[in-house]
Amino acid sequence: MTAPLVPVAHGSRDPRSAATVRGLVERVREQAPGAGVYESFLDLSEPRVTDVLRRLYEQGHRSAVVVPLLLGSAFHARVDLPALVAEVQADCPGFDVRVSDVLGVDPVLEEVALDRLAGAGLGGPGSGLVVSAVGSSNTGANAAVADLAARWEARLGIPVTEAFASAAQPDVPAAVERLRARGVERIAVASWFLAPGLLPDRVAALAREADRGVYLAAPLGTEPRVAAAVLRRYEAAHRHVPA
Template sequence: MTPPALLLVGHGTRDEAGAEAFRAFVRQLGEQNPGLPVGGGFIELSPPPLADAVRELAGKGVRSFAAVPLVLVSAGHAKGDIPAALAREEQRHPGTSYAYGRPLGPHPALLTVLERRLDEQVSLEERGETTVLLVGRGSTDPDANAEVCKVARLLWEGRGYAGVEPAFVSLAAPDVPSGLDRCAKLGARRVVVLPYFLFTGILPDRVRQQAEGWAAAHPEVDVRQADVIGPEPELAELVMERYRETLKGDLRMNCDSCMYRVKLPGFEDRVGQPQQPHHHPEDSSGGHGSGHHHDHHGGHAHSH
């Protein structure tokens, strides 16, 4: 009997190297898990679109899918766009069913990789005099931004760094230069800029460029730059953990501070917003256009 397929869902990027890193990771998981149908697709910007990944697996006889969003935090894409897209695929392929998992972070396995990325830049002896600027994507969803702050705190606890400060590369404050300003005002003379991203892409490149610009204007501060998380063994195992818990129905999405359920100050109008399927520009079936490559405001469903 064919087990439920592992369907990895990515946001997409205009950076070909980043898109290929996602596709390579999907292939890697397939090779590491023989006998398990594995596929992956994007909701926008990059091929293959999610619809193609589902069509390929369905063509091989797959009828049950466990979809794992390959994203670090629950923002508009994970809360609204991806489940809406899965609902659309269920309509396109009668007889198929979809269980929806939760995003990857924060998780101790990812903290281990982040620490490894920092170790590539500073020695153990340098930790006490090193401040880390953890830079997330940024979102219009305050819950998603709070997750990045949580990761910063978890990364600081017990590891001996002088401090770990959060920042964002888009849509949220503080931005990278402001985050570096804060580190300097707190007395930092060595800062490691740590991008909180799975793979390379336009936004991690932007983080690097902004940090380089700030460092050039502040030569008194030693600014070093760490790499993205990448296709590490811990990431592969975490995805499989999310797959297994999805099959068990152990989803535990972060509903307590979700702006689609709770009236947060300034976001009261988001409560109960309906979902809209996310249209991929290469998907000819209709939906909204490809220009929406920023954070979306799709509704939040908890009955996936």
């Protein structure tokens, strides 16, 4: 039996976030017809990943692959999710649950995020870009976003800086100040978020305070290339699941 695919998102009090995750998972199903694909969440939204895994075990599955729908490898990926999987495996003898790599800073996802900026008019004199992300206490996760901003600056030929919605600096106002100091007059904000929600809204509000004409790009969302990335993570982890 092929191991079910269980995409797991963080979860949010904002219903738009869970709706977007469900839409993305539907795109995954479309790209993998006949496969068992079951959305889940770590917290704040239903169904919880532990409930989904236990239900699969009760249905007779003896393996599953969990794919974290996370754009950084920080506390949720390194601590929360492994603890929840271990809890399920302790209660479900013989259940082999593999956890794939996070989506992370994938080149294909970078292209999706850049495509979201198509209407921003970047490239002209005086333009600059803020790459907005969630932020973390994990310095490696924040550094990955800073590296992303540096690559985009080299590629686009304009000033680019990162900004974090929480837990890290620079925040949006500080990022805008950085760009202003470099002569930027027209600012666009790229979204390194999977779905709309409270943190992307915070980024948007702060950006508008700094520049009423700011261009705000949409999150990655349900784009088919994001779904394909989810399947690639699944396939890489599934190769190690015993037959």
